[in-house]
Amino acid sequence: IYKFFIDNLKAHDLPKISKKFNHCPFSLPIITENSTKKQKALDFCSKNSIETRPFVSGNLLRQTSLKKFADFKIFKNSNHLQDSCFYVGLHPKVELKKVYSLTRFLNTL
Numbered sequence: 001i002y003k004f005f006i007d008n009l010k011a012h013d014l015p016k017i018s019k020k021f022n023h024c025p026f027s028l029p030i031i032t033e034n035s036t037k038k039q040k041a042l043d044f045c046s047k048n049s050i051e052t053r054p055f056v057s058g059n060l061l062r063q064t065s066l067k068k069f070a071d072f073k074i075f076k077n078s079n080h081l082q083d084s085c086f087y088v089g090l091h092p093k094v095e096l097k098k099v100y101s102l103t104r105f106l107n108t109l
Helices: 002-008 035-047 064-069 076-084 096-106
Strands: 027-031 052-054 085-089
Touching: 002 096, 027 076, 035 052, 035 076, 035 085, 035 096, 076 085
Parallel strands: none
Antiparallel strands: 027 085, 052 085
16 A cells, blocks of 8 residues: 555655565555645545544644743744654555555646
8 A cells, every 4th residue: 555655646756665674554655735735635535434543743832731832933944844744554454445545646646
């Protein structure tokens, strides 16, 4: 499934897997250009029963308990991930036809 994503997504940077090791990614991070495109992708996934998860990290300084340590606004890369990234699962029950429809959609964003 991961190889299918790599072979079919055109304008997205995906983590590379070394041929030296036998990796088995549990998910695929999808990083869009901005929050509007992320929302369009999430809406597409929802309408097509494609499970997604929020990006695990992002800008932790946005959390109430950490706000006192620094101004979250100055961490542009972390903010971009927070606003524009989500995960798609790569478990064995993922249907290839859904992966195909998602890659086609993401290539239009």
